[in-house]
Amino acid sequence: MYVDYTIELTTAGPNMMAVNWLILMLFPCVHPAPNIILFIADDLGYGDLGCYGNTSVRTPQIDSLARDGVKMTQHLTAASTCTPSRSAFLTGRYPVRTGMAATGLMRVNTWPYSSCGLPSSEITFAEQTKKAGYLNGYIGKWHLGLHKDRIGDFEHHPLKQGFDYFYGTIGTNLDDFGYETKVITNQRPYWYGELFTIWAVTAVALWSLLRSKYIGTVMFIVLITLWTVPIICVYLLFENFTLLSSFVHRNFELVEQPIRLAGLSQRLVNEGVEFMQNATVARQPFLLVMSWIHMHVAIKTAKQFEGRSQFGRYGDALEELDWSVGAILKALEQLGHGDNTLIYFTSDNGGHLEIGTDGGYNGFLKGGKTHGAPDGGIRVPGIVKWPSVLPRGKVTDEPTSLMDIYNLVSTAVGVNLPSDREIDGEDILPLLKGDVSVSPREFMFHYCGNRLEAARYRPKGGSKTWKLVTHEPNLIPGSKLCQFVCSCNFNIHLATPKLYDMTSDPGETTPIDSNSKLYRDITPIIQNAIYNHKNSIKPVESQFTWAKLAPKLTWQPCCNGHFPFNCECIDPKYSENFTL
Numbered sequence: 001m002y003v004d005y006t007i008e009l010t011t012a013g014p015n016m017m018a019v020n021w022l023i024l025m026l027f028p029c030v031h032p033a034p035n036i037i038l039f040i041a042d043d044l045g046y047g048d049l050g051c052y053g054n055t056s057v058r059t060p061q062i063d064s065l066a067r068d069g070v071k072m073t074q075h076l077t078a079a080s081t082c083t084p085s086r087s088a089f090l091t092g093r094y095p096v097r098t099g100m101a102a103t104g105l106m107r108v109n110t111w112p113y114s115s116c117g118l119p120s121s122e123i124t125f126a127e128q129t130k131k132a133g134y135l136n137g138y139i140g141k142w143h144l145g146l147h148k149d150r151i152g153d154f155e156h157h158p159l160k161q162g163f164d165y166f167y168g169t170i171g172t173n174l175d176d177f178g179y180e181t182k183v184i185t186n187q188r189p190y191w192y193g194e195l196f197t198i199w200a201v202t203a204v205a206l207w208s209l210l211r212s213k214y215i216g217t218v219m220f221i222v223l224i225t226l227w228t229v230p231i232i233c234v235y236l237l238f239e240n241f242t243l244l245s246s247f248v249h250r251n252f253e254l255v256e257q258p259i260r261l262a263g264l265s266q267r268l269v270n271e272g273v274e275f276m277q278n279a280t281v282a283r284q285p286f287l288l289v290m291s292w293i294h295m296h297v298a299i300k301t302a303k304q305f306e307g308r309s310q311f312g313r314y315g316d317a318l319e320e321l322d323w324s325v326g327a328i329l330k331a332l333e334q335l336g337h338g339d340n341t342l343i344y345f346t347s348d349n350g351g352h353l354e355i356g357t358d359g360g361y362n363g364f365l366k367g368g369k370t371h372g373a374p375d376g377g378i379r380v381p382g383i384v385k386w387p388s389v390l391p392r393g394k395v396t397d398e399p400t401s402l403m404d405i406y407n408l409v410s411t412a413v414g415v416n417l418p419s420d421r422e423i424d425g426e427d428i429l430p431l432l433k434g435d436v437s438v439s440p441r442e443f444m445f446h447y448c449g450n451r452l453e454a455a456r457y458r459p460k461g462g463s464k465t466w467k468l469v470t471h472e473p474n475l476i477p478g479s480k481l482c483q484f485v486c487s488c489n490f491n492i493h494l495a496t497p498k499l500y501d502m503t504s505d506p507g508e509t510t511p512i513d514s515n516s517k518l519y520r521d522i523t524p525i526i527q528n529a530i531y532n533h534k535n536s537i538k539p540v541e542s543q544f545t546w547a548k549l550a551p552k553l554t555w556q557p558c559c560n561g562h563f564p565f566n567c568e569c570i571d572p573k574y575s576e577n578f579t580l
């Protein structure tokens with residue numbers, strides 16, 4: 001049964017509305033420069049939205065963007081996990097060019113106070129709009145690092161990457177922050193046993209050395225201690241994610257610890273609206289990134305969204321996400337910026353299939369988050385609305401990339417692309433406008449970590465898009481899933497690459513016969529492009545070494561005391577009963 005709850009956009013309640021009208025009257029926007037709002041959801045699947053064919057969820061606000069703008073049906077991220085995908089989004093560059101491609105088991109920046117992060121030498125789209133005098137705000141999940149060399153240098157913080165205002169989480173959301181379960185035991189069900197076995201095997205070996213008099217008692221005690229301490233540290237690290245990684249910053253200041261997930265969407269909306277008001281008062285054009293915490297687990301919504309959907313807490317969060325987008329749009333209208341604002345909506349990667357009903361739905365696509373090259377992990381919703389420039393209700397099936405938004409933003413604000421580095425984004429404005437009908441991008445490369453595992457080819461002529469796949473995820477036999485996440489290291493190299501016709505087979509079900517003329521015609525063209533692309537990659541310092549990824553406990557943020565004591569606080573701006 002479809003029950004239509006209409007959720008009031010209470011952000012636009014009397015107070016906020018009055019404020020916005022007052023601002024509009026006192027500070028009419030005179031600048032012709034467009035404002036820019038970039039919405040990026042976390043782990044939202046390709047099939048999760050009404051405007052992408054889902055008939056049983058309610059996403060009217062996001063759907064309105066597609067109705068009033070251009071919907072891209074073949075829109076691709078540069079990675080199937082958050083950290084690298086977001087780095088590519090911000091810089092318009094493949095993660096392998098910026099050191100943000102994972103090299104090992106850890107594929108995201110797990111501990112926010114590690115030294116891994118987006119190098120400040122990269123030129124983000126915020127640094128581009130800065131050149132045009134924009135006020136830049138980043139609200140929500142960052143996940144691209146904090147400090148680099150010492151505590152307090154904030155080298156990887158949003159304010160060092162071109163943003164003027166930041167409110168949100170430096171790290172990612174995790175099961176531990178909201179559920180009774182732990183992300184480590186979800187990933188590795190036998191984690192405690194594994195850890196104990198690793199300890200015990202070595203302990204037994206040392207014991208036998210002692211017994212056979214290769215080492216003395218003192219040596220034995222020293223060695224066993226040296227071995228036990230790191231094991232206990234690893235245990236404590238993974239056991240205490242909430243204490244260690246759950247916090248909210250406003251600019252450089254730690255304001256909330258641990259994160260109160262219920263109501264966070266409302267706080268993000270409030271911060272976004274205030275930012276737009278401030279920019280309007282300052283008569284400055286603005287760039288606002290709303291990087292939602294939804295749909296990543298742990299999923300918690302404000303009370304009024306609990307139990308509203310037919311899809312459990314995931315569906316509730318989806319409705320809250322949609323409401324949040326709507327609240328920002330409404331405030332934007334009230335501030336008089338409706339027509340001259342470039343609005344973009346996307347997700348950082350596909351839905352996380354391994355976690356079942358708490359993960360997203362990727363529709364007819366194969367695979368999901370962490371899988372590497374299959375489209376389910378990298379093909380995401382992508383909508384651009386810009387009423388004064390773009391047609392309404394247009395749909396393009398041409399391949400485009402999140403990295404293209406870098407170029408789009410640069411063009412919109414009239415700033416040239418950096419000339420001292422390779423930019424992988426393409427100019428899709430003519431395609432969005434409908435001036436051309438073919439993607440400017442002939443080839444696109446799909447990575448798992450730092451390994452290229454597939455490439456996409458959209459010949460200038462013809463009407464088809466091809467995908468050549470060289471590696472596949474190592475799925476549990478008889479299943480379409482990995483154990484919690486896929487690891488690039490275990491992905492399988494295909495002796496004969498598989499070629500798919502993505503136009504008639506978007507689910508990658510039936511590879512083209514490798515003995516066919518078609519295969520022999522298309523494959524070498526793609527292989528040649530891969531060769532050229534690989535040659536264009538210059539070696540760069542990796543941000544994903546163990547040394548960089550390791551948590552630096554002396555950098556641990558603790559808002560009220562001395563770590564690990566009293567690390568709890570509530571932002572005075574948002575008391576317990578703050579609601580929108």
Ligand SMILES: *[C@@H]1O[C@H](CO)[C@@H](O)[C@H](O)[C@H]1NC(C)=O
Nearest residue numbers: 048054055056057311360361
């Ligand atoms: C719509 O999305 C929900 C939530 O992810 C999913 O469970 C459901 O299968 C989707 N339904 C359709 C018809 O696409």
